Amino acid sequence: MTTSTQVPQQGVTGAMHRDQAMRLLPWMVGVLAVLGALALQSQLFLGQQRTVAAIFMFVSLAQAWNLIGGFTGYACFGQVVFFGIGGYFTAIAISHWHLSFWVSLLLSGVVAALFATLIGLPLLRLKGHYFAIATLGVAEGMREVVTNLPDLTGGGAGITIPTVGPDATTAYLGNEGFYVLFLALAALSVLVGGLVARSKFGYALRAIHQDEDAAAAVGINTTRMKVLAFALSGFITGLVGATYAFQQVTIFPQRLFDVNITVLMVIMVVIGGSGTVLGPLLGAVTLQFLSEFLRQNFTDLHIFILGAIIIVAVILLPQGAVNYVREARRTGEFSLLANVRKYRL
Amino acid sequence: MSAFLQATVYGLLQGGLLALVAVGFSLVWGVMNVVNLAHGAFVILGAYIGWGMHQEFGLDPFLGMFVSAAVLFALGYVTQRLLINLVVNGPIFITLLLTFGLELVMVQGMNLAFSADFRSIETSYAGESLALGSVRVPVGRLLAFALAVAITFLLVALVTRTRTGMSIMATGMDRGAARLMGIRARHVYALTFGIATALAGMAGAMIGTVGTFSPAAAGSFTLMSFVVAVLGGLGNMYGALAGGLVIGLVQAWGGQYLPGTWVNALAFLVLIIVLVVRPTGLVGKAFYAARLEV
Numbered sequence: 001m002t003t004s005t006q007v008p009q010q011g012v013t014g015a016m017h018r019d020q021a022m023r024l025l026p027w028m029v030g031v032l033a034v035l036g037a038l039a040l041q042s043q044l045f046l047g048q049q050r051t052v053a054a055i056f057m058f059v060s061l062a063q064a065w066n067l068i069g070g071f072t073g074y075a076c077f078g079q080v081v082f083f084g085i086g087g088y089f090t091a092i093a094i095s096h097w098h099l100s101f102w103v104s105l106l107l108s109g110v111v112a113a114l115f116a117t118l119i120g121l122p123l124l125r126l127k128g129h130y131f132a133i134a135t136l137g138v139a140e141g142m143r144e145v146v147t148n149l150p151d152l153t154g155g156g157a158g159i160t161i162p163t164v165g166p167d168a169t170t171a172y173l174g175n176e177g178f179y180v181l182f183l184a185l186a187a188l189s190v191l192v193g194g195l196v197a198r199s200k201f202g203y204a205l206r207a208i209h210q211d212e213d214a215a216a217a218v219g220i221n222t223t224r225m226k227v228l229a230f231a232l233s234g235f236i237t238g239l240v241g242a243t244y245a246f247q248q249v250t251i252f253p254q255r256l257f258d259v260n261i262t263v264l265m266v267i268m269v270v271i272g273g274s275g276t277v278l279g280p281l282l283g284a285v286t287l288q289f290l291s292e293f294l295r296q297n298f299t300d301l302h303i304f305i306l307g308a309i310i311i312v313a314v315i316l317l318p319q320g321a322v323n324y325v326r327e328a329r330r331t332g333e334f335s336l337l338a339n340v341r342k343y344r345l
Numbered sequence: 346m347s348a349f350l351q352a353t354v355y356g357l358l359q360g361g362l363l364a365l366v367a368v369g370f371s372l373v374w375g376v377m378n379v380v381n382l383a384h385g386a387f388v389i390l391g392a393y394i395g396w397g398m399h400q401e402f403g404l405d406p407f408l409g410m411f412v413s414a415a416v417l418f419a420l421g422y423v424t425q426r427l428l429i430n431l432v433v434n435g436p437i438f439i440t441l442l443l444t445f446g447l448e449l450v451m452v453q454g455m456n457l458a459f460s461a462d463f464r465s466i467e468t469s470y471a472g473e474s475l476a477l478g479s480v481r482v483p484v485g486r487l488l489a490f491a492l493a494v495a496i497t498f499l500l501v502a503l504v505t506r507t508r509t510g511m512s513i514m515a516t517g518m519d520r521g522a523a524r525l526m527g528i529r530a531r532h533v534y535a536l537t538f539g540i541a542t543a544l545a546g547m548a549g550a551m552i553g554t555v556g557t558f559s560p561a562a563a564g565s566f567t568l569m570s571f572v573v574a575v576l577g578g579l580g581n582m583y584g585a586l587a588g589g590l591v592i593g594l595v596q597a598w599g600g601q602y603l604p605g606t607w608v609n610a611l612a613f614l615v616l617i618i619v620l621v622v623r624p625t626g627l628v629g630k631a632f633y634a635a636r637l638e639v
Binding site (some may be wrong): 128267315 | 374378380428430431432433434435436437438439441442443445446447448449450452453454457530531534564568571572575604605606607609610613614616617620621624
């Protein structure tokens with residue numbers, strides 16, 4: 001971002017101009033993509049807009065997970081807890097406290113980030129599988145807590161956000177409105193991912209990923225960085241959950257804390273390329289599109305085929321598509337079998 | 346008091362079964378650092394095989410479970426040899442995702458093959474119960490408990506007393522050194538996974554006898570295995586037994602005294618507390634603590 005305003009002091013060469021242009025390129029492509037998505041909206045039926053909105057939703061979820069799972073290397077298998085907290089906070093804020101959706105949306109993100117900080121402080125001391133399972137336990141446990149507070153959350157029967165009549169604080173956005181809102185969230189999350197990737201903060205996270213002790217030794221406050229990454233990731237996930245809840249109108253604990261949502265985020269990031277900005281974006285668009293295509297064409301077999309695709313993708317592209325292309329271009333080794341050889345016993 | 350005793354007996358019986366569900370999961374995790382998200386699906390597949398044997402050939406489920414074990418051993422061996430061994434050195438997301446893909450395929454496959462209906466293996470004796478004073482002990486559960494505990498002890502004997510078992514332990518401790526001693530790690534890993542799925546299959550057949558099952562229950566068995574394995578300490582088979590019994594008791598007492606379905610949150614609360622306070626588990630040794638740094 002700062003590069004665009006930087007004036008080279010002397011010796012302005014063509015190479016430097018090209019360098020600057022290359023740095024600006026991703027941002028320009030991003031702006032064009034958002035404009036393109038807005039233009040696309042008028043060409044889609046309402047049902048298609050909903051499908052595309054779901055793709056945007058998973059783009060932001062995958063980007064959010066990438067902050068903690070990709071950059072920092074902490075395999076959070078309970079990310080859906082922030083989604084659920086965001087959704088339920090918004091539902092409760094609108095129906096019990098009569099706040100407007102927009103205020104609830106922002107507060108949902110903040111609450112999710114606070115919760116991430118709260119659980120991050122003890123849990124981010126754990127590593128590897130232990131962290132994965134502890135966060136999974138938090139998400140599953142939170143689902144049960146929400147199910148067992150019927151006065152506040154409606155329990156297993158769900159809670160309905162008032163969208164019409166005197167109780168409605170914000171008019172329902174409709175498929176067109178949610179398309180734009182989810183697009184905005186996707187753009188925001190990609191922007192955050194891009195900014196983190198180029199910032200000192202992002203380098204600190206990558207250092208933690210590679211060797212936490214070494215990162216601490218060079219003066220990175222690892223605990224603070226990890227908790228910050230977790231909170232930022234929780235914030236975005238909370239925003240998405242809040243928007244999803246308002247879109248669905250009636251929400252249930254089983255859906256809002258569905259472990260499959262977490263797993264989808266992880267798969268999208270890993271298949272696209274974890275620790276990159278482009279990877280989660282590509283992974284989310286491809287996988288969600290594919291899943292929707294399979295659902296419409298092979299109703300019974302769709303999960304079966306999806307599972308098989310995941311197995312094959314993980315074996316052939318364990319480092320993700322983006323990382324694979326980068327490595328292959330650098331080393332000139334394009335064979336997928338070389339990939340398999342890497343992690344094989 | 347009588348209600349408390351009844352809950353305690355029920356919890357212990359259930360705990361033994363949970364231990365058998367989890368012991369294979371714990372073994373795989375401890376030996377090759379793979380968290381098998383398809384473990385619950387193997388349990389359910391075992392239940393279906395036991396159920397099928399009973400439906401088609403009238404085979405008693407306590408014999409049918411040996412068929413489950415044999416079939417699942419073969420399936421597990423092949424799965425490890427052809428799929429999981431391909432990514433076993435990768436970062437943890439990779440093995441988690443691979444086994445999750447496997448879970449999707451298996452659960453959906455079972456949904457298509459057997460429908461999503463709840464099934465149970467009906468026997469003449471499983472519903473009966475013995476009266477011990479004021480406490481009733483269901484026969485089917487008692488049998489399942491006794492077998493589950495016996496099998497767990499057999500597994501310990503296998504791992505500690507036989508050459509095969511020792512090669513499994515050795516590979517788990519230091520794969521490089523084990524290979525230098527002439528142990529074929531690929532084979533040993535596949536063997537370990539096969540043993541784990543065979544035990545899951547036996548547990549599944551027993552679960553089918555004492556209760557109901559459907560493909561959708563796979564996820565909850567995987568989660569329960571997590572909780573029990575972490576509670577007991579990874580790769581520690583007595584630990585799985587202890588963890589199973591503790592979780593069984595916690596759930597039985599929770600179900601008795603807590604309102605609503607709060608009991609479901611209890612297991613996860615225990616899990617998180619154990620992870621934060623004592624990540625090596627109840628019976629875990631310092632050796633497994635080293636795994637924390639992997």
